[in-house]
Amino acid sequence: MDFVSKSTEGPVVTLTLNRGKVNAINEALAEELRKSLEDILSDSGIKSVILKGQGSFFSFGLDIPEFLNYSKQDFNRFVGKFADLYTYIFTYPKPVIAALNGHTVAGGFMLATACDYRVMVADKARMSLNEITFGSSLFPGSAEMLRYLVGDRMAEIIALTGDMYSAEQAKEIGLVDLVSSEESLTQDCMTVAVGFVSRFGPAYQSIKNLLRSDTAAIMRDKDKRYRAEMIDIWYSEDTWARLKMIKIRN
Amino acid sequence: MDFVSKSTEGPVVTLTLNRGKVNAINEALAEELRKSLEDILSDSGIKSVILKGQGSFFSFGLDIPEFLNYSKQDFNRFVGKFADLYTYIFTYPKPVIAALNGHTVAGGFMLATACDYRVMVADKARMSLNEITFGSSLFPGSAEMLRYLVGDRMAEIIALTGDMYSAEQAKEIGLVDLVSSEESLTQDCMTVAVGFVSRFGPAYQSIKNLLRSDTAAIMRDKDKRYRAEMIDIWYSEDTWARLKMIKIRN
Amino acid sequence: MDFVSKSTEGPVVTLTLNRGKVNAINEALAEELRKSLEDILSDSGIKSVILKGQGSFFSFGLDIPEFLNYSKQDFNRFVGKFADLYTYIFTYPKPVIAALNGHTVAGGFMLATACDYRVMVADKARMSLNEITFGSSLFPGSAEMLRYLVGDRMAEIIALTGDMYSAEQAKEIGLVDLVSSEESLTQDCMTVAVGFVSRFGPAYQSIKNLLRSDTAAIMRDKDKRYRAEMIDIWYSEDTWARLKMIKIRN
Numbered sequence: 001m002d003f004v005s006k007s008t009e010g011p012v013v014t015l016t017l018n019r020g021k022v023n024a025i026n027e028a029l030a031e032e033l034r035k036s037l038e039d040i041l042s043d044s045g046i047k048s049v050i051l052k053g054q055g056s057f058f059s060f061g062l063d064i065p066e067f068l069n070y071s072k073q074d075f076n077r078f079v080g081k082f083a084d085l086y087t088y089i090f091t092y093p094k095p096v097i098a099a100l101n102g103h104t105v106a107g108g109f110m111l112a113t114a115c116d117y118r119v120m121v122a123d124k125a126r127m128s129l130n131e132i133t134f135g136s137s138l139f140p141g142s143a144e145m146l147r148y149l150v151g152d153r154m155a156e157i158i159a160l161t162g163d164m165y166s167a168e169q170a171k172e173i174g175l176v177d178l179v180s181s182e183e184s185l186t187q188d189c190m191t192v193a194v195g196f197v198s199r200f201g202p203a204y205q206s207i208k209n210l211l212r213s214d215t216a217a218i219m220r221d222k223d224k225r226y227r228a229e230m231i232d233i234w235y236s237e238d239t240w241a242r243l244k245m246i247k248i249r250n
Numbered sequence: 251m252d253f254v255s256k257s258t259e260g261p262v263v264t265l266t267l268n269r270g271k272v273n274a275i276n277e278a279l280a281e282e283l284r285k286s287l288e289d290i291l292s293d294s295g296i297k298s299v300i301l302k303g304q305g306s307f308f309s310f311g312l313d314i315p316e317f318l319n320y321s322k323q324d325f326n327r328f329v330g331k332f333a334d335l336y337t338y339i340f341t342y343p344k345p346v347i348a349a350l351n352g353h354t355v356a357g358g359f360m361l362a363t364a365c366d367y368r369v370m371v372a373d374k375a376r377m378s379l380n381e382i383t384f385g386s387s388l389f390p391g392s393a394e395m396l397r398y399l400v401g402d403r404m405a406e407i408i409a410l411t412g413d414m415y416s417a418e419q420a421k422e423i424g425l426v427d428l429v430s431s432e433e434s435l436t437q438d439c440m441t442v443a444v445g446f447v448s449r450f451g452p453a454y455q456s457i458k459n460l461l462r463s464d465t466a467a468i469m470r471d472k473d474k475r476y477r478a479e480m481i482d483i484w485y486s487e488d489t490w491a492r493l494k495m496i497k498i499r500n
Numbered sequence: 501m502d503f504v505s506k507s508t509e510g511p512v513v514t515l516t517l518n519r520g521k522v523n524a525i526n527e528a529l530a531e532e533l534r535k536s537l538e539d540i541l542s543d544s545g546i547k548s549v550i551l552k553g554q555g556s557f558f559s560f561g562l563d564i565p566e567f568l569n570y571s572k573q574d575f576n577r578f579v580g581k582f583a584d585l586y587t588y589i590f591t592y593p594k595p596v597i598a599a600l601n602g603h604t605v606a607g608g609f610m611l612a613t614a615c616d617y618r619v620m621v622a623d624k625a626r627m628s629l630n631e632i633t634f635g636s637s638l639f640p641g642s643a644e645m646l647r648y649l650v651g652d653r654m655a656e657i658i659a660l661t662g663d664m665y666s667a668e669q670a671k672e673i674g675l676v677d678l679v680s681s682e683e684s685l686t687q688d689c690m691t692v693a694v695g696f697v698s699r700f701g702p703a704y705q706s707i708k709n710l711l712r713s714d715t716a717a718i719m720r721d722k723d724k725r726y727r728a729e730m731i732d733i734w735y736s737e738d739t740w741a742r743l744k745m746i747k748i749r750n
Contacts, residue, residue: 132457133449138457138460152398199632203631207638211643403650468714489703
């Protein structure tokens, strides 16, 4: 694994995104994260997962400069793969806690909203589903996860403004569950994870499935039906010009 | 146009309901509003719409005394037309901001909840979906817009009590987005509209459609399936007697 | 009636659960409550129902020790009967107010969330849907009522933690509508009931149906589709061992 590192402490495993300064998501990172989660699923000793970013970002989202080199066909394949990934996390049978150690934007925001619980550091970190600010539509399923988390209207406000939210603001509108600090994040996430471990079992899996399976079905359906529209907008002249101006620090 | 006036300032158009003291909605007003919005849709220079009322009301709702002269068949036609209108606004490809300059009741409430954003003046103005207080059921689709805006349970409280909400209360429960004053309303709405203009484009339309199309489909379905029930209750002896007591100031 | 007593005051009837110290729900109590509600439905003089518990509990939930004597087939029959009961209350044509006079847990929580309105005493009483704490999944329909009441994400938090909520906390997250006290509960519920009486009629029934029928349809569907899974978990070795440790004070 080049871009996802793993460390285990008792029944809790921590996966750390590790790619450049901002943990920009490319196809390899998405594949590694999927593979890591599949491995953990078959490890009966693991009962809770923490997902965090190395450095000062959780993830700033897709590595747009890299994707601008993709053909439309290749980008279409990636979009399907990334949608599969967040839906996989959204319905993952073991609890996943997002440790939002820094900015959590676009694709990073999608990974975070797929988890069971979000702990975010106060101060500089911001959450944003900011696609509209560079003229992109949304990954269709990401809109459904957002509705699930904060309700229809708040999802609309977040998605149609692309606003940035501090940890306190994110907590107030339901995007995160707990505000922490740089110093306490690891410990706070471990405490949350241990709580999940204590309740984990067939009942947990059954209830999570009862509550999330309808949304997951809509996600799968919309990620198919609206993908072409989202990709057409991505490749439209105006949006493409704005995407080319985006720099990623690696 | 007799009952809807129009003024344009750059990419923002303001439509003003203009009928009597309370902007009571009759069939002609509904048709004019629809026609105005259709015209604006095909005007590529317009990127945001503000909808307000003249005088001290946004709209007090349907012109009930006028509709009591309608045959059941004619009223049925109007109900379908008004349901089409609010669904048209709910899914309108350009952003519509409701400038709630005064009381916003029943049919006026429905127009307001169909918009993308609501700014309401503080002090005397009230919002209310008060059909139950005169023994009428709801326009079926209006119940769905309300759920979209404030969630299932709050929608139920609003609809089953018919309570009146001040601007501050309406903001707290999610009915409005911004509280303004008589003096600042025009400027505040223009600021909001300019923000929408800056984000307007194919991504805006795609995201709005992603988020609202499911509810719109349910609205269309329920407005068909439940219309006869709503109209039967409207024409029932008890409700009819209460409707006849309603006066509209013209 | 052994376990449900009834008293009438004008158009308001009060049904009181009356079984042991904690109003533990067994099959007879569920049947009596259903029968009482059916009788009230056909009594045109009654326009509002208050449902409360005698003593210091609303209801602590199912009488688990009694159900452990049931065969799997008999328990399956009861689960279907109880799911029918809460769905019947959720869609009951007359308003039902839950007077939460004490702890309101598991099956008691389900009855409460099925009602139109909840008044809860402050201080010692707690609300909890705590199945996960003894390794049981949920009655599938109860998850849907909870989503209706508090939204998807809050429902998930409540159901996946099994946390206990005081009246104030329950009010804040939308589980209850009004916080009262031991001294004022009866009067407060009567005031709420009289308000419902004043609005009761065909419009009330039509609006309640408009708003609740979709959720009720999902409840009926899921209570069928997921019942076997819930019962298999109930009879699994680990959960059974935990159920055997539960004592009910009678």
